[in-house]
Amino acid sequence: MRIRSSSSFGIPLIISLLFISTLSSYCLTPTASNLIRTTCKKITDGSPNLSYDFCVNSLQAAPNSHSAKDLRQLGDISFVLLRRNLTDSRSYIEQLLKHKKMETPMRIRVQGCVQIYSLAIFSAEEAFQHYNAKRYRDANTHVSAASTYVTTCEDGFSEIPGLVSPLTDINNVTSQLCDISNSIVTMFFD
Numbered sequence: 001m002r003i004r005s006s007s008s009f010g011i012p013l014i015i016s017l018l019f020i021s022t023l024s025s026y027c028l029t030p031t032a033s034n035l036i037r038t039t040c041k042k043i044t045d046g047s048p049n050l051s052y053d054f055c056v057n058s059l060q061a062a063p064n065s066h067s068a069k070d071l072r073q074l075g076d077i078s079f080v081l082l083r084r085n086l087t088d089s090r091s092y093i094e095q096l097l098k099h100k101k102m103e104t105p106m107r108i109r110v111q112g113c114v115q116i117y118s119l120a121i122f123s124a125e126e127a128f129q130h131y132n133a134k135r136y137r138d139a140n141t142h143v144s145a146a147s148t149y150v151t152t153c154e155d156g157f158s159e160i161p162g163l164v165s166p167l168t169d170i171n172n173v174t175s176q177l178c179d180i181s182n183s184i185v186t187m188f189f190d
């Protein structure tokens, strides 16, 4: 009787321990969506040029972001997103050149942006390789270069009075995506 009663006491104990550990793995591990929100909050606090909503929306829309388990994986996702957005943006600019009539000063600058975006894509790819190898300072250097290229594209248009950049929105998006990746990278600095 005594043995039986002690083992019947043991089973509920094991069940409740299992329950507590299951519960805590649900409650304490941040879900991907939580991870995105807390990371975007950290990134955009005190960064006037980076929008929290943009950060959350673009990371949530990125493939695989819903299964991101930690900051490392979210960083991966941000790099894939950055590279794809830079590449798509370059294609868009090439299409613009093909289909839109432009005066020479405008055309020269838009053509320049195609080259500049190629350099930015190259830098972002290098940054991603460094990130994968956990060389965070090098990753930072190369994402910063990509970001500077995007700024160079936009600044080209303000050289000539009256010229309005047709790429402001695109450059704004790619510039923010660079900043998101870079902010994640700097969180891994020792």
Ligand SMILES: *[C@@H]1O[C@H](CO)[C@@H](O)[C@H](O)[C@H]1NC(C)=O
Residues within 6 Å of the ligand: 047, 048, 049
């Ligand atoms: C914000 O953007 C403006 C205009 O592009 C730029 O001059 C400024 O340096 C940026 N500020 C930061 C903190 O990046």
Ligand SMILES: *[C@@H]1O[C@H](CO)[C@@H](O)[C@H](O)[C@H]1NC(C)=O
Residues within 6 Å of the ligand: 048, 049, 050, 171, 172, 175, 176
């Ligand atoms: C992007 O555009 C928003 C809204 O116009 C602006 O507040 C922000 O500073 C821009 N960010 C960059 C990086 O250019």
Ligand SMILES: *[C@@H]1O[C@H](CO)[C@@H](O)[C@H](O)[C@H]1NC(C)=O
Residues within 6 Å of the ligand: 057, 058, 061, 084, 085, 088, 089, 092, 173
């Ligand atoms: C780049 O990313 C932004 C934000 O996620 C998205 O709205 C935009 O369509 C993308 N641009 C391209 C050319 O893929």
